[in-house]
Amino acid sequence: MTPTLAEITTTARVVALPMNTRFRGVDVREALLFEGPQGWADFSPFTEYADAEASTWLAAAIDFAYAEQPAPLRDRIPVNATVPAVDAARVPEVLARFDGCRTAKVKVAERGQSAADDIARVRAVREIMGPEGRIRIDANGGWNVDEAERVIHALAELDLEYAEQPCATVDELAELRYRVKHTGILIAADESIRKAADPLAVAQAKAADLIVIKAQPLGGARRALRIVAETGLPAVVSSALDTAVGLSQGAALAASLPELDFDCGLGTASLFADDVAEARPVGGSVSAARVIPDAAALARLEVPADRRDWWLARLERCFALLGD
Template sequence: MIDFDGAPIFAIPAHEGYRGFGGCEGMLLEGPQGWGEFCPPRTGSDLVAARWLTSAIEGGTVGWPDPMRGRVTVAVAVPAVGADAAAAIAVASGCHAADVMSTGGPDDADRLAAVRSALGPDAAIRCLVDGSWDVDTAAAAIPRLDTAAGGLQFVQQPCATARELAALRRRIDVRVAVDVSDLSSDGLTMSEVADIVVLDAAPLGGVRRALRFAEKCDLPVVVSGAGQTSMGLASGLALAGVLPELSFACGLGTAAALAGDIVPAGRTLITADGYLPVAPSAPAPDPDRIAQFTLDDVESVAWWRERLRTARELL
């Protein structure tokens, strides 16, 4: 039912200077109901890749559950750029929430302050760290960043492990959001590790599996996604559309960080008004854009073919 053998392989870089955001590299899978995107990180395990494949197959075969809402609010993705550039990116998005990348550098506070000034006192400002801090570093940095931002809604993934996150939460007042798609619990409960759970449909195995996780979770959730084109981000929007409660703007504004896309210009998921639509299926690729971003490096093509074969064996 899925054209695995003929799946196009693509690579799209991030905009130059967008620190904290990588490009998107992966495969496009066509099924009887539409298209799906298979782009697990190269550093992820085979099991993680299999979950990404399950998500890509879901969109192209059984489709997604019927949504409860036709559009969702999104947060603009602000890369680790200078303060003036960060403010410009935030304003251009039309969003009233921002996911601001922090790298631990001296410009983090200036960037957060600039985004707050640009979006105003009522905007929701969140800080994304990508698990790069130890507990002491995070405990020292987060209060300063909270002050610079005029109040953070939450800080996402400040530390890498569950035990570090649990220890950090006892030392700070800012809420901690944790991506559960690739986190070992270390025997801890989710309420010990996180105040908010981050749900990314693709690495959790698709919209339905992510929805089941949300139903079992006793914490508020935020829908997020990264490293995907508009085709891949559509699954995150489908998840956001079907959740009974959606208390936070979705971290699905990352397509703007890429230097291109593989869908037609009119279907690109880049907001100008702070919202993105929930569609019944992912947008189909544009043949000209596929040709533009086709990956032709022999070794990389072979790597992706093998990656797909290994992931299929685990399904």
């Protein structure tokens, strides 16, 4: 079932979620939510994204609201804590928000920070989580190959699970993977999957040991599942800093994966000071069930009229691109 633009806008609600800690340059996360026959969906490409990229996010939202999703194979999804690029002294307060999580993803390569800052942050996470906790780092493509190699070697003693998108290009990832293979630290591809014209190039170049997939940026669960199957690589389902509604789409995707070997990055509701529904991890996992936004929360988090108009205009442009 394909909706009309009018059908989407009839139920559209635009919200702004305040964050506990600045993350990915964001202090407040805006999103447009709408309801279809299957339930609520989240359309929330970052504001700087061009319409062509944002339209893929809209396709995913329409799919989630209007189409039956792949059959779930599990009802709860194990998740990781997410540690923004904070000072090492703030790591305890961040981890305390992620109930029962035994894996932590630590942001590194933040602009304006040094490798020493990254190492101190990861070390603080290891001290809190102990030897049995799992730690992964995410550089969002912020290093060149030499920089990535130096930091990964420096962190090897802290027993990293994997490094996510340490470099920007597939060729760089392949070179780095060759250089650090002896450490046993895996390389994961994120942007090289979700922002690539050919998401299969990573596997063809043997540039990663696993891939990170996100429901909205990849156009929905079915396309994400096809990419996983075609790459033949293990997958971690992660969020794009979604609302609780968007996280439930990611959880539905994770629930339908044939194999789920790694904790997923779907605990990011703990990064928000307020949300449209409760979606924070409990005992290290989140539910795979659909989320229904709370009416009071929708009203409390509603954006001013000018921001609503901005999102509705963006929705209209992206919807036209889907028709084209």
